[in-house]
Amino acid sequence: MGAELSVRDLRHVRAGREVLRVDELDVARGARLCVLGPNGAGKTTLLRLLAGVESPQRGRVTVDGLRTVDGGVDLRRRLGYATQRPALLSTTVRRNVELPLRWRKVPRGRRAELALAALERLRVAHLAERPATELSGGEQQRVSLARAIATDPAVLLLDEPAASLDAQSRSAFLADLDQALADRATTVVHVSHRPEEAMRLADRVVALVDGQVHQIGSPELLTRCPIDASVAALVGYDNLVEAFVEADGAVVVDRAPTGLRCDGPAGPATVAVFAGGVRLVGDDEPGVPMRVAQVAPGPGHWTVLLDGAVSLLARVRLDGRPPQAGERTRVSFDPALSTVLTKD
Amino acid sequence: MKESLYEVLARSALVSLSATAIASLIGVSLGTALALTRVGGRRILIAAVNTGMAVPTVVAGLAVALLLWRTGPLGDLGLIYTVQGMIIAQALIATPLITAITMAALRMLPPDLPEQLRLLGANRVQLVLRMWLEARLSLLAAAMAGFGTAISEVGAATIVGGNIHGHTQVMTTAIVESVARGDFEVAIFYGVVLLGLAFVINGLLASVQRRGAAWARS
Numbered sequence: 410m411g412a413e414l415s416v417r418d419l420r421h422v423r424a425g426r427e428v429l430r431v432d433e434l435d436v437a438r439g440a441r442l443c444v445l446g447p448n449g450a451g452k453t454t455l456l457r458l459l460a461g462v463e464s465p466q467r468g469r470v471t472v473d474g475l476r477t478v479d480g481g482v483d484l485r486r487r488l489g490y491a492t493q494r495p496a497l498l499s500t501t502v503r504r505n506v507e508l509p510l511r512w513r514k515v516p517r518g519r520r521a522e523l524a525l526a527a528l529e530r531l532r533v534a535h536l537a538e539r540p541a542t543e544l545s546g547g548e549q550q551r552v553s554l555a556r557a558i559a560t561d562p563a564v565l566l567l568d569e570p571a572a573s574l575d576a577q578s579r580s581a582f583l584a585d586l587d588q589a590l591a592d593r594a595t596t597v598v599h600v601s602h603r604p605e606e607a608m609r610l611a612d613r614v615v616a617l618v619d620g621q622v623h624q625i626g627s628p629e630l631l632t633r634c635p636i637d638a639s640v641a642a643l644v645g646y647d648n649l650v651e652a653f654v655e656a657d658g659a660v661v662v663d664r665a666p667t668g669l670r671c672d673g674p675a676g677p678a679t680v681a682v683f684a685g686g687v688r689l690v691g692d693d694e695p696g697v698p699m700r701v702a703q704v705a706p707g708p709g710h711w712t713v714l715l716d717g718a719v720s721l722l723a724r725v726r727l728d729g730r731p732p733q734a735g736e737r738t739r740v741s742f743d744p745a746l747s748t749v750l751t752k753d
Numbered sequence: 754m755k756e757s758l759y760e761v762l763a764r765s766a767l768v769s770l771s772a773t774a775i776a777s778l779i780g781v782s783l784g785t786a787l788a789l790t791r792v793g794g795r796r797i798l799i800a801a802v803n804t805g806m807a808v809p810t811v812v813a814g815l816a817v818a819l820l821l822w823r824t825g826p827l828g829d830l831g832l833i834y835t836v837q838g839m840i841i842a843q844a845l846i847a848t849p850l851i852t853a854i855t856m857a858a859l860r861m862l863p864p865d866l867p868e869q870l871r872l873l874g875a876n877r878v879q880l881v882l883r884m885w886l887e888a889r890l891s892l893l894a895a896a897m898a899g900f901g902t903a904i905s906e907v908g909a910a911t912i913v914g915g916n917i918h919g920h921t922q923v924m925t926t927a928i929v930e931s932v933a934r935g936d937f938e939v940a941i942f943y944g945v946v947l948l949g950l951a952f953v954i955n956g957l958l959a960s961v962q963r964r965g966a967a968w969a970r971s
Binding site (some may be wrong): 442460462482485486488490492495496498499507508512514560628 | 863865866868869871872873875876879883885887944
């Protein structure tokens with residue numbers, strides 16, 4: 410059974426600097442929350458405050474109404490925690506996973522069953538009798554996660570558990586993690602700086618920048634309607650371009666049409682565009698004049714760097730003639746892959 | 754002579770092993786406290802431990818003798834020129850070494866390990882026991898170093914024990930006495946036996962260390 414988390418009027422200061430400010434944050438029982446933020450945003454600090462290993466200078470952090478700093482061992486035994494650098498103990502994988510169960514006084518036979526089941530969920534049961542410290546980084550992450558879920562925690566706190574994995578391993582790891590949590594009522598709080606992790610694992614995302622919550626919402630809401638440029642950058646928009654909304658709603662960059670319209674007030678704005686939403690159009694078509702600075706092949710597309718009034722990153726399909734460096738072109742933005750952030 | 758040798762050998766082993774056990778108890782506890790907590794006066798304690806390692810054994814022996822002397826503060830205990838007094842002196846010599854090695858061993862573990870253990874649900878006792886298990890090979894090395902210091906020292910054993918035949922004479926003091934008498938043959942014999950004793954006991958500890966490493970891999 411999951412637990413309810415609540416944060417109220419939280420202020421956390423370190424070395425005289427406020428590193429975290431959260432006025433209100435609630436996580437419902439069984440919900441999956443991702444705290445998305447760049448490095449140094451205060452994500453791990455928030456997780457540590459939720460775990461009760463750090464106490465805030467001001468405010469309340471509670472799990473099922475109990476302040477985490479007062480919870481002690483009893484509260485910590487309701488939590489599971491996996492970090493980006495798991496400290497596995499110098500014994501076998503099985504014993505590593507059994508240890509938290511032993512500390513919770515689970516009988517020996519049941520311990521072995523639960524440990525093996527958790528290892529199976531993370532697809533590492535075949536490593537059960539191997540020394541844990543001799544595993545690869547990816548295997549260690551899986552074992553660490555198996556250790557965290559073996560106790561069937563009410564709250565699972567994940568601190569960038571896939572951060573040290575390469576892209577391919579990370580994708581498989583996240584799929585297995587998603588699967589491992591699928592039929593559980595555990596409340597999950599996961600921190601990451603990778604939007605794809607947030608989109609994949611969370612039903613709600615908190616965008617945290619410089620210790621402050623900028624936006625809370627579903628992954629879709631944050632992707633489609635980021636509240637500001639920093640959130641747009643966080644959720645993976647490749648281009649943030651200074652633009653202007655004209656009185657008739659047309660969005661222009663350096664007075665050139667972008668193909669976008671905005672219902673908001675006229676005035677300065679920022680256009681956030683995914684690289685896939687930058688369309689190269691003919692030099693005689695309406696668009697922002699640019700020059701192709703660099704072209705490089707990517708997986709399934711050309712990555713094109715464009716220079717002009719602004720710099721842009723574009724992704725162009727592999728079929729047809731690739732753009733040539735030095736070539737003049739115009740670009741427009743695909744409304745489905747762009748959003749206009751007005752200044753008000 | 755044979756009876757005398759066995760007696761001296763057994764007394765040497767008893768004094769040094771007892772001193773090592775006491776020093777391990779104190780040194781591992783103190784080293785753990787210094788490595789894992791941020792108590793006030795920690796820096797002063799660490800400086801004292803480091804200084805303690807450099808104290809000549811005769812000075813340590815002198816300090817213990819002054820304490821245990823019949824007119825000293827602990828004179829009523831009647832421990833001067835006794836095996837128990839020698840154990841106290843050797844424990845005092847070995848403790849700083851074991852404390853320092855324990856502290857270094859625990860600090861060499863991943864710095865966030867204590868926090869991760871807490872987050873896995875360990876209480877304080879479980880946390881410390883697990884940290885010791887993780888550092889077990891180094892802790893055994895600390896005990897071996899402590900034993901090596903205790904069994905090889907002669908200054909404190911002479912001052913506190915008095916090298917009394919059949920009562921407080923140990924291998925090192927017997928060697929010194931034999932050399933003083935010009936009886937090099939006996940001194941060399943005692944020396945070889947002392948080396949053998951040290952070899953056997955360190956061999957046993959090393960075997961425990963190897964088993965520990967094998968257990969970790971299994």
